[in-house]
Amino acid sequence: RPPARFARQTKTRNPGGRRAACRFCVHMHAILFCLALRSAEPVGFIGLGIMGQGMARRLASSGQPLHVWTRGATAASALASEHPGAVTVAESPAAVVEACSRTYLMLSTPDACEEVYSMRGGVLEGVSDGKALIDCATLRPEDMAALAERVHERGGSFVEAPVSGSKAPAANGALIFMCAGDEETFRSAEAELAAMGKFTVFCGTTVGAASKMKLVVNLVMGTQLAALAEGLALASALGLSSEDVQAVLDGGAMASPMVALKGPMMAKREYPTAFPLKHALKDMRFALNLAEASDLPVSASATGLFAAADAAVPSLGDADFCAVMEAARAAAATGSVR
Structure with a gap:
């Protein structure tokens, strides 16, 4: 804070002094920031x-x-x-x-x-x-x-x-x-x-430890999304409102950011790519390989649904992984059981 005498002089003799000082400080800050970037x-x-x-x-x-x-x-x-x-x-x-x-x-x-x-x-x-x-x-x-x-x-x-x-x-x-x-x-x-x-x-x-952690996380995520796809496909076949199903899921124990984000997209059959389906399938297959190597009985049903979606329409591999909904809809329509 400047001395009071200096502040009075600035106010009396140069009304724009403080504004000029502020502009100078901003300018100097920009110069110092650029120098920091370079160094x-x-x-x-x-x-x-x-x-x-x-x-x-x-x-x-x-x-x-x-x-x-x-x-x-x-x-x-x-x-x-x-x-x-x-x-x-x-x-x-x-x-x-x-x-x-x-x-x-x-x-x-x-x-x-x-x-x-x-x-x-x-x-x-x-x-x-x-x-x-x-x-x-x-x-x-x-x-x-x-x-x-x-x-x-x-x-x-x-x-x-x-x-x-x-x-x-x-x-x-x-x-x-x-x-x-x-x-x-x-x-x-x-x-x-x-x-x-x-x-x-x-x-x-x-x-390798972090890769194991990541594959476990993605197996859980993919399995959850496959279950959501099958549930929404069943709801549609039963004539239930997808909006009502979404409201119940969002308000109960199944609520999650992924269900809230992907559920409405799946109901509308819109799959803008955030995580490509083909990469989700890759990760889930890697996770199943880990389970097999450890002699653990991990269900492959969710991975099978992703594989069915990837095989059904080639372009779905590049769509978002919530496009697994297309395989769930096809299974519901034909009555096929994996």
Whole structure:
């Protein structure tokens, strides 16, 4: 607070002085923020698909300089245009890893991961001592462990960090991260994970543990959605109001964010993609493989419903996973029993 005499002089001799001072402060704040961006250590991000775009935007919006690469140039260019000077589009995955001490990856399938890690100019070419990878894909535990081993062989550190959440939570910074691997790398990334998610669970230092957690979560989620699809299909066949069914579910013990969001879409047969059905089917099959390897009697009926939806209409694989409703409707119409 300035001395009273100075304040009186400012008020008397220069009525616009305070406004000018405020404008000056705002201007200086902007300059300091830009300097901080330029001096902050960049972080890498590889894979700007449905999930990766939202995650990278959260990092960039938090003031984190980024080096990015994705197989489609459009998404990377759009991100760089939104954050001029803060996002650098790299020519290859290796260039991203070489430029950053930590690099996040969000790739869709085991095949996509293998390609991006192993291709010419791929991720592994950029790994050296002191480089850290944080892989957010949903893979089999053994896939993650194999990737970690290859990174370790080149002197890097590795954390698996699959997420619970789809397109909207990624865009809103509301993901849940399940992490395992190098604990020092995990701790160094906590601020970035907080910018992208609402909380994080560290599952230990053994790579694969977080993937197991993610597959269990997605098996529960898929089974719940398949049950909802079958219930809504049965309600329709019985002539019941889908709105009334939804109201009862939302008001009772079955209430959940997923039921509230997906139920109305399924009743209308509208499936805008937040989590592709083909990826949900992949995850549920991975989970069943874990159950079989552990000699656990886990029902495959929900996975079968997803498989039926994926096989019935090829385009449904790219639709949201609530398109499993189409398989439930078909089963109800034909009276087929899985």
